[in-house]
Amino acid sequence: MAPSPNSTEAQPVLRYATFVVAGHYFGTDVTQVQEVLRHQTMTPVPLAPPVIRGLINLRGQIVTAIEMRQRLGLAARADSQEAMNVVVRTDDGVISLLVDEIGDVVESEPGLFEDPPESLDPVLRSLVSGIYKLKDRLLLVLDIRQTLNLDAVVVQLAG
Amino acid sequence: MEDQEVIKEFLIESSENLSRLDRELVELEQNSCEPELLAGIFRTFHTIKGTCSFLGFTRLESVAHQAENVLCRLRAFELELTPELISLILRAVDAMRIHLASIESEGKEAETSDGELCRQMQAAAEEGKPASARPVTEAEAAPPRGQNGVADSAIRVDVHLLDTLMNLVGELVLTRNQILQFTSSQEGAALNSSSQRLNLITSELQESVMKTRMQPIGVVWNKIPRLVRDVAMACGKRISLEMEGAGTELDKTIIEAIKDPITHIVRNCCDHGIEKPQLRKSRGKPIEGRLTLRAFHEGGQVIIEIADDGAGVDVEAVKAKAINAGLLRAAQAESLSEREALNLLFEPGLSTARTVTNVSGRGVGMDVVRTNIERIGGAVEVASQLGAGTTIRLKIPLTLAIIPGLVVALGERRSAPRPGRAGSEDGVMHFIIPQVSLIELVRLEGGAARHSIERIRDTAVYRLRGNLLPIVYLRTVLGCESGEHASDVVNIAVLQAGDRQFGLVVDGIRDTQEIVVKPLGKHLKGLTCYAGATIMGDGKVALILDVMGIAQRCGEISDNNRERAHGGPGSTLDERASGKQAYLLFGSGPYKRIAVPLSTVSRLEEFPQSQLERAGGRLAVQYRGRILPLIPLAPILEPGAGDTASGRDPVQAVVFQSGPRTLGLLIDGLADIVEDAASMKQASGRRGLLGSAVIGQRFTDLLDLETVLSAGWDEWINGRSNIAQPDLSSLATAIGPRVQVSELTEAKG
Numbered sequence: 020m021a022p023s024p025n026s027t028e029a030q031p032v033l034r035y036a037t038f039v040v041a042g043h044y045f046g047t048d049v050t051q052v053q054e055v056l057r058h059q060t061m062t063p064v065p066l067a068p069p070v071i072r073g074l075i076n077l078r079g080q081i082v083t084a085i086e087m088r089q090r091l092g093l094a095a096r097a098d099s100q101e102a103m104n105v106v107v108r109t110d111d112g113v114i115s116l117l118v119d120e121i122g123d124v125v126e127s128e129p130g131l132f133e134d135p136p137e138s139l140d141p142v143l144r145s146l147v148s149g150i151y152k153l154k155d156r157l158l159l160v161l162d163i164r165q166t167l168n169l170d171a172v173v174v175q176l177a178g
Numbered sequence: 179m180e181d182q183e184v185i186k187e188f189l190i191e192s193s194e195n196l197s198r199l200d201r202e203l204v205e206l207e208q209n210s211c212e213p214e215l216l217a218g219i220f221r222t223f224h225t226i227k228g229t230c231s232f233l234g235f236t237r238l239e240s241v242a243h244q245a246e247n248v249l250c251r252l253r254a255f256e257l258e259l260t261p262e263l264i265s266l267i268l269r270a271v272d273a274m275r276i277h278l279a280s281i282e283s284e285g286k287e288a289e290t291s292d293g294e295l296c297r298q299m300q301a302a303a304e305e306g307k308p309a310s311a312r313p314v315t316e317a318e319a320a321p322p323r324g325q326n327g328v329a330d331s332a333i334r335v336d337v338h339l340l341d342t343l344m345n346l347v348g349e350l351v352l353t354r355n356q357i358l359q360f361t362s363s364q365e366g367a368a369l370n371s372s373s374q375r376l377n378l379i380t381s382e383l384q385e386s387v388m389k390t391r392m393q394p395i396g397v398v399w400n401k402i403p404r405l406v407r408d409v410a411m412a413c414g415k416r417i418s419l420e421m422e423g424a425g426t427e428l429d430k431t432i433i434e435a436i437k438d439p440i441t442h443i444v445r446n447c448c449d450h451g452i453e454k455p456q457l458r459k460s461r462g463k464p465i466e467g468r469l470t471l472r473a474f475h476e477g478g479q480v481i482i483e484i485a486d487d488g489a490g491v492d493v494e495a496v497k498a499k500a501i502n503a504g505l506l507r508a509a510q511a512e513s514l515s516e517r518e519a520l521n522l523l524f525e526p527g528l529s530t531a532r533t534v535t536n537v538s539g540r541g542v543g544m545d546v547v548r549t550n551i552e553r554i555g556g557a558v559e560v561a562s563q564l565g566a567g568t569t570i571r572l573k574i575p576l577t578l579a580i581i582p583g584l585v586v587a588l589g590e591r592r593s594a595p596r597p598g599r600a601g602s603e604d605g606v607m608h609f610i611i612p613q614v615s616l617i618e619l620v621r622l623e624g625g626a627a628r629h630s631i632e633r634i635r636d637t638a639v640y641r642l643r644g645n646l647l648p649i650v651y652l653r654t655v656l657g658c659e660s661g662e663h664a665s666d667v668v669n670i671a672v673l674q675a676g677d678r679q680f681g682l683v684v685d686g687i688r689d690t691q692e693i694v695v696k697p698l699g700k701h702l703k704g705l706t707c708y709a710g711a712t713i714m715g716d717g718k719v720a721l722i723l724d725v726m727g728i729a730q731r732c733g734e735i736s737d738n739n740r741e742r743a744h745g746g747p748g749s750t751l752d753e754r755a756s757g758k759q760a761y762l763l764f765g766s767g768p769y770k771r772i773a774v775p776l777s778t779v780s781r782l783e784e785f786p787q788s789q790l791e792r793a794g795g796r797l798a799v800q801y802r803g804r805i806l807p808l809i810p811l812a813p814i815l816e817p818g819a820g821d822t823a824s825g826r827d828p829v830q831a832v833v834f835q836s837g838p839r840t841l842g843l844l845i846d847g848l849a850d851i852v853e854d855a856a857s858m859k860q861a862s863g864r865r866g867l868l869g870s871a872v873i874g875q876r877f878t879d880l881l882d883l884e885t886v887l888s889a890g891w892d893e894w895i896n897g898r899s900n901i902a903q904p905d906l907s908s909l910a911t912a913i914g915p916r917v918q919v920s921e922l923t924e925a926k927g
């Protein structure tokens with residue numbers, strides 16, 4: 020039990036898998052991420068909510084792909100730009116998040132953490148559990164559970 | 179022989195259950211009284227007890243029964259969980275293990291006495307405190323080990339391992355396909371023969387892996403007759419059993435999962451459902467109760483129906499019980515629908531049986547049923563009629579199952595129905611129709627493709643061998659660009675959804691494949707149009723259509739349309755065709771079934787060709803001293819259509835008379851005279867037809883007599899220019915205001 024270098028030993032060090040969606044830098048708990056994949060052939064699902072981009076074949080497993088730009092209420096990706104897959108494990112199985120770029124794994128520094136500002140777009144704020152003020156940019160911590168709760172999306176669309 | 183099988187299975191299962199109990203009981207002691215864990219333990223005892231009771235292992239049963247009693251009180255928080263209590267239950271587990279070992283080696287229960295143990299448990303259950311725990315040597319003696327025989331001869335494989343195996347085989351198949359493609363373009367016999375061998379072995383492997391998972395439902399049903407008999411005897415009832423569809427194959431994991439639920443349901447039906455003979459007699463039912471088990475495929479699911487003709491469920495009693503058990507407030511109960519109330523049966527701790535019997539009545543069975551069925555993604559439904567019986571339907575998904583399916587295509591999805599995306603990366607989408615739902619395929623080409631699908635308001639129909647088949651466009655159902663643009667080829671898949679049939683129009687038909695059904699993720703579960711998904715030979719994902727879901731979706735659509743139709747401007751037609759009346763049915767040209775009200779028909783006549791008189795392309799016959807103009811009907815209805823009627827010998831004419839005006843319409847042949855209320859009306863845009871109706875249960879066109887007669891007359895009279903006929907002028911007068919110049923011109927054009 021070596022003392023941690025920081026004085027905040029109560030706070031466990033979290034590592035975040037990072038990715039970029041429409042210029043925004045997001046991170047999610049790395050232990051939830053199963054793998055990261057390049058662009059995959061997608062089978063669209065007619066009648067599905069627009070946020071569900073389609074189904075991909077992940078080594079014989081059928082995985083639902085969620086378009087993060089749509090989910091976060093950000094501008095649609097240009098057709099020429101291919102989406103990357105961040106495959107996350109959830110209680111309801113494996114889900115792929117479609118993002119623009121994949122970043123490094125980043126360790127959290129609790130001192131840099133802050134709650135999302137009140138003025139943030141309500142959709143974004145409901146999905147971002149906090150912000151790390153990194154040296155060169157802001158890392159938005161994505162709440163995967165909320166992100167995959169698509170019932171909320173329907174409400175948003177209706178409202 | 180059969181019993182041996184059953185006992186063997188019981189041994190395998192119980193030895194597994196007991197080892198789990200050991201573990202769970204210890205866990206329970208540590209997590210003092212976690213409700214879920216407790217419920218699980220309780221169910222295990224219940225299952226063992228149930229099986230014992232119909233295998234006739236009374237000692238084993240009584241031990242399990244006593245243990246269950248203790249647990250039941252624990253569950254109701256009437257007893258405190260103490261280590262002594264846990265030891266007591268663990269001793270019961272040991273005692274049961276001794277019996278099991280004895281059954282396996284000797285074929286009967288051990289000659290030990292469990293009396294002391296049972297008494298202690300009984301005392302514990304009654305007083306809330308175990309009696310002084312005197313050791314019972316027999317029960318505590320370690321079960322003989324090292325001779326597990328039967329239990330070792332079968333291996334249980336984790337479902338996940340089988341899944342993995344299945345996926346790996348799938349991947350192997352894909353890789354094999356790629357290699358085959360590659361080698362076919364290469365020279366070299368050695369490589370070719372190796373890849374051929376790879377091909378064979380892979381196919382065989384795939385088949386074997388698939389086979390390891392399939393079992394007929396009969397495996398489960400073999401147990402039922404004995405069970406029914408024993409329960410019936412124990413309750414003093416007479417019950418006959420019918421079983422249909424024992425050959426229906428299900429995935430092994432699904433068979434496993436439905437075994438207990440089915441046993442529970444059957445036991446419940448026999449115990450509570452079917453009444454005692456005297457009662458049945460007084461209610462005017464046959465003394466012998468009937469229990470029916472049916473298994474069949476429907477709409478991509480396997481349905482298992484367990485129906486009794488017993489007393490049915492008293493909905494009010496269920497509500498009262500639920501209120502008593504604290505599951506429901508009285509006010510809530512008021513507003514419950516019957517179906518919701520019936521669903522209460524699946525709540526834990528609810529049983530409407532008035533007495534707790536050895537067989538059932540603790541309210542644990544239905545709870546287990548639902549838990550197990552939902553775990554495999556299925557659903558349970560109860561339908562009940564008080565006094566007439568109860569039907570329980572288990573809907574088992576095809577998840578994990580392998581089914582033959584037809585691959586169909588929907589081409590050129592130009593724009594997906596999603597905002598902000600131009601998702602046009604795919605030219606063609608493939609879907610799969612489960613073969614069980616497919617009846618036949620119809621392909622229409624050329625003119626048939628354009629004209630054979632007719633419309634009744636917004637509903638498209640196709641006449642399939644004289645029957646009206648509702649047509650549904652997959653494109654429309656799935657919300658991809660509406661509009662069935664004129665195509666030279668129309669592919670109709672005729673599908674069976676429940677007791678209905680409909681035709682699904684798709685853009686292309688590929689081939690039939692054995693597919694592995696995979697479940698859709700949680701987010702897509704709500705889409706009733708899909709039964710799952712699968713991975714195609716090229717590695718792409720394809721959706722499996724849920725025929726039932728599609729039918730329901732379309733049913734909703736057409737229901738809406740029907741509502742809209744009511745009170746609409748089409749009501750005059752409704753009035754005209756409403757009520758029962760006799761119709762004359764005949765065929766003419768492309769119309770095989772045309773109807774006119776019989777009351778409007780004057781006579782039916784046949785004239786030999788020799789009697790016909792032709793002048794300037796007109797036909798007439800001398801009849802009762804007059805000229806009877808004869809007009810072929812087909813060209814009036816379908817300008818340009820060949821006249822198939824006037825060449826016949828004799829010609830057939832339907833003679834209409836109104837005042838002095840008499841005309842004969844030449845038809846191809848009489849079909850029938852039926853009395854019917856013309857249902858399902860639809861106005862027609864076609865000249866000479868009022869619209870369509872179902873007459874005599876078949877799709878029929880109603881003749882617009884006025885238009886046809888005036889148009890026919892017009893053609894006839896214009897054709898004969900200079901020849902004057904005195905009675906014809908009077909005819910023209912008789913036609914009267916209907917025949918106005920404007921109308922005539924319009925009719926000609």
